[in-house]
Amino acid sequence: MAATKKTPTSGLAARRNAVRRYALDAVRAVAARRAAARGASGSVRRPIASGTSAGGPDSRGVAPRGAALRGRPAGAVTVAAGVALALAAGLAGCTGSDEDTEGAAGPKRVKAPKSVLRLIGDGSTAFTGAQPGLKKPQRLKPGEKPPQFVVFSWDGAGEDSQKLFSHFRKVGKRYGATMTYFLSGVYLLPEEKATRYVPPGHAPGRSDIGFNDTEGIRATVRELRGAWQEGNEIGTHFNGHFCGPESGVGTWSVEDWKSEISQAKSFVKNWKTNSGLSTEKPLPFDYDRELIGARTPCLEGRDNFVRAASQLGWRYDTSGVNDQVWPGKDEGLWDLSLQMIPVPGRSFETLSMDYNFLVNQSGTTKGAPSMHQYWGNQFRDGMLQAFERAYNGNRAPLIIGNHFESWNGGTYMRAIEETIARVCVRSEVRCVSFRQLADWLDAQDPAVLAKLRTLKVGEAPKDGWPAFLAARPVTAASPALPAGPPARRQAG
Numbered sequence: 267m268a269a270t271k272k273t274p275t276s277g278l279a280a281r282r283n284a285v286r287r288y289a290l291d292a293v294r295a296v297a298a299r300r301a302a303a304r305g306a307s308g309s310v311r312r313p314i315a316s317g318t319s320a321g322g323p324d325s326r327g328v329a330p331r332g333a334a335l336r337g338r339p340a341g342a343v344t345v346a347a348g349v350a351l352a353l354a355a356g357l358a359g360c361t362g363s364d365e366d367t368e369g370a371a372g373p374k375r376v377k378a379p380k381s382v383l384r385l386i387g388d389g390s391t392a393f394t395g396a397q398p399g400l401k402k403p404q405r406l407k408p409g410e411k412p413p414q415f416v417v418f419s420w421d422g423a424g425e426d427s428q429k430l431f432s433h434f435r436k437v438g439k440r441y442g443a444t445m446t447y448f449l450s451g452v453y454l455l456p457e458e459k460a461t462r463y464v465p466p467g468h469a470p471g472r473s474d475i476g477f478n479d480t481e482g483i484r485a486t487v488r489e490l491r492g493a494w495q496e497g498n499e500i501g502t503h504f505n506g507h508f509c510g511p512e513s514g515v516g517t518w519s520v521e522d523w524k525s526e527i528s529q530a531k532s533f534v535k536n537w538k539t540n541s542g543l544s545t546e547k548p549l550p551f552d553y554d555r556e557l558i559g560a561r562t563p564c565l566e567g568r569d570n571f572v573r574a575a576s577q578l579g580w581r582y583d584t585s586g587v588n589d590q591v592w593p594g595k596d597e598g599l600w601d602l603s604l605q606m607i608p609v610p611g612r613s614f615e616t617l618s619m620d621y622n623f624l625v626n627q628s629g630t631t632k633g634a635p636s637m638h639q640y641w642g643n644q645f646r647d648g649m650l651q652a653f654e655r656a657y658n659g660n661r662a663p664l665i666i667g668n669h670f671e672s673w674n675g676g677t678y679m680r681a682i683e684e685t686i687a688r689v690c691v692r693s694e695v696r697c698v699s700f701r702q703l704a705d706w707l708d709a710q711d712p713a714v715l716a717k718l719r720t721l722k723v724g725e726a727p728k729d730g731w732p733a734f735l736a737a738r739p740v741t742a743a744s745p746a747l748p749a750g751p752p753a754r755r756q757a758g
Contacts, residue, residue, distance in 0.1 A: 385548060390538040392548040399444065399497025400702065403709040408737035412718065414656060414695045415663035415703050416443075417602070418686065419584065420670060421561060422475070422503045423447035425485040430670035430679065432489055437683055439496060441690040443697035447493055448503040448561055451530035452477050453486050454537040462540065463529060465506045466522035467513030473506035483541045487549065494551050499699035502530045502560045509564035516566035523567070523574035531557065559602070559700050561585050561667065572597045582704045587617065590652060590662045592718040593707070600704050605665050607652035610644050618652065619667040620645065620678040631673040642677030649685045657692070660721035663703055 382395035406412060425431040431447070438445055452463060452473050460471035478486070494500055504526050508514045518526070534553045538544050559582035562571050568585040575583060576597040583596065586603035593601050606615040609626060616622045623645040627633065633641065649666060656662050668682055690697040698706075707715065714735060721727070727734030 386552055387535050388539045389544075389548050391535055391553055392550055393552050394550040397497060397551070398495060403702075403706040405709050405711060406714055406735065409732035409735050411694070411731040411735075412661040414653075414661055414692070415706070416653065416689055416695060416697045417446065417663060417665050417700055417703055418443065418682065418697065419446040419448060419501075419561070419665075419667050419700065421448050421667060422450045422453070422507070422669065423486075423490075424450065424453040424478070424482070424670070425489045426482060428672065431486070431493075434670075434683075435489065435493055435496065435498075437686055438498065438697075441686050441697070443686055443690045444497040444499070444699050444702065445697075446499040446501050446559075446699040446701070447490070448501045449486075449490065449534070450475060450503045450507065451505045451533035454478065454483055454533045454540070456480060456483065456541050459540050463505055463533075464525075465508065465529075466518050466525055468506065468508065474509070475507045480541055480543065483537060484543055484546060487537060487543075487546060491547060491549055494549070494556075497699075499701040500549075500551065500553075500556055501700065502527070502557055504530050504560065504563060505533070507563040509566055514566055515563050515571075518567050518570055520570045520574045520577070523571045524578070527557075527574065527578065558704070559583060559599075565604075572599055575599055581708075582700055584665065584667070584700060588665075590656050590664065590723045591660065592662045592715065592721065594715075594719060600707055602663070602665055602700055602703065604667050605652070608648050610647045610651060616648075617667075618649070618665060620669060620671070620673070620682070623648065624673055624678065628674055631671075633674050635675060638675040638677045641674055642681040645678055646681035646684050649681070650688065653685075653689050655724035657695070659724035659726045660718070662718075662721070662723075 382393070384393040386392055420431075420434070423431060434445070437443070452475065455463060455477050456479060457477040460473070460477050462470075463473060463477075464470045465472055490500055504515070509516070511517065515523075515526075531553055533540065534549070538546065538548075558580050560571070560575070560580075561583075562568055562585040565585050565587070568583065571585065572583050576599055580599060582600040582602045584602045584604065586601060588601065588603040588605050590605050590607070593603075595601065605618045607618045609616050609623070612626070616626055623641070624631065624633075627641045627644065628637065649664075653664055656664050666682075666685075668678070670679075672679065686697065689695055696702075717735065
């Protein structure tokens with residue numbers, strides 16, 4: 267059932283007009299730190315541009331300061347000055363189904379025992395046993411080539427009348443892909459209960475992406491339930507999505523982040539009480555166990571968030587900017603950040619996310635219809651080029667972020683679907699969630715991962731994978747010495 271739109275801020279569909287931003291300062295700060303670290307180690311690093319003329323991207327494909335969206339519809343949330351990249355909140359979609367799916371089709375997928383059910387709290391969530399559809403990660407054998415991992419992830423996941431969430435669940439099952447859905451907690455909080463959200467640095471009930479309505483919550487919970495049962499991960503995109511220098515997430519302390527995380531969990535664990543949908547099925551997971559990673563709004567506030575997440579025992583973060591190289595850890599968390607990937611036909615790269623391509627193409631969510639197909643093809647081909655240079659090179663996991671949106675006629679959703687269809691069926695390719703990737707990384711020999719991290723973007727081992735990851739030679743034993751007289755035991 268579609269989410270209704272009672273007021274300009276009710277229902278997920280209304281949030282298509284709310285503009286969210288990926289800040290240039292955050293992108294540059296992370297990139298600068300990485301560049302400085304590499305410079306200290308003597309590696310070569312292309313320079314980071316300081317910006318170009320107004321309206322154009324810099325040499326890394328990042329929109330310059332002041333490149334806000336043009337042509338926004340009435341009712342759009344105005345972004346703060348000085349923020350470079352923007353993200354529209356809302357949801358858009360294709361076709362979908364109201365059916366719950368108990369498990370993805372395909373070989374070697376195991377359903378959780380239906381007899382295992384333990385309700386948690388008010389029954390909004392439940393422990394139902396091991397998540398179906400997941401395989402136990404295996405350690406690489408000596409000389410074995412790593413699989414090519416690809417992670418497709420969705421910020422602010424939820425379901426509205428256009429049903430993109432349900433559509434991409436079907437896409438994932440069709441091509442054997444599991445994904446990560448980053449849920450915004452306020453999507454499970456009805457507008458009339460808005461004051462139950464007390465955001466750090468803001469008045470109770472404040473949210474830059476609004477709240478939901480009853481039918482929107484019902485639809486979103488249905489998709490979350492089915493997605494988890496199919497082996498997908500349910501992460502978090504937190505709550506109010508505050509960006510910029512005025513009490514945005516970049517100003518938050520470690521304790522502020524812990525408060526935000528606690529509230530995001532609370533909205534998931536109490537959606538029945540808050541919405542009144544007491545007869546609906548529970549979410550089939552314990553969110554305290556399920557929640558192990560996130561992407562911060564606007565890629566801001568990462569440093570303190572990572573500290574908070576580390577103290578809470580989380581396992582990964584995907585809020586930074588990386589190249590296509592094997593990941594390491596930061597504060598004990600796997601750094602599975604977005605990556606710089608090619609923009610076909612252009613001289614720069616940009617972040618591996620739909621909106622970053624949009625910024626460098628139309629600069630608006632409603633660009634010229636005559637260009638829609640070209641822009642979508644450019645995004646698709648950029649992802650495919652990034653895939654090929656990893657697949658035929660260092661085999662570093664490819665990280666891609668997206669939004670359930672119909673920007674520029676839905677061309678980016680088409681591009682994502684076509685990319686999934688092409689790469690997830692390839693041999694030695696695993697399209698997985700961040701949780702599954704973290705599980706695999708944790709199962710590996712740290713020395714092997716360290717060696718993988720020596721490979722640069724697109725660099726394949728010079729002498730092939732068997733030689734590169736061969737077992738270390740066993741040191742030859744020293745020749746045995748002639749036996750001497752037995753040693754005398756000393757007194758005392």
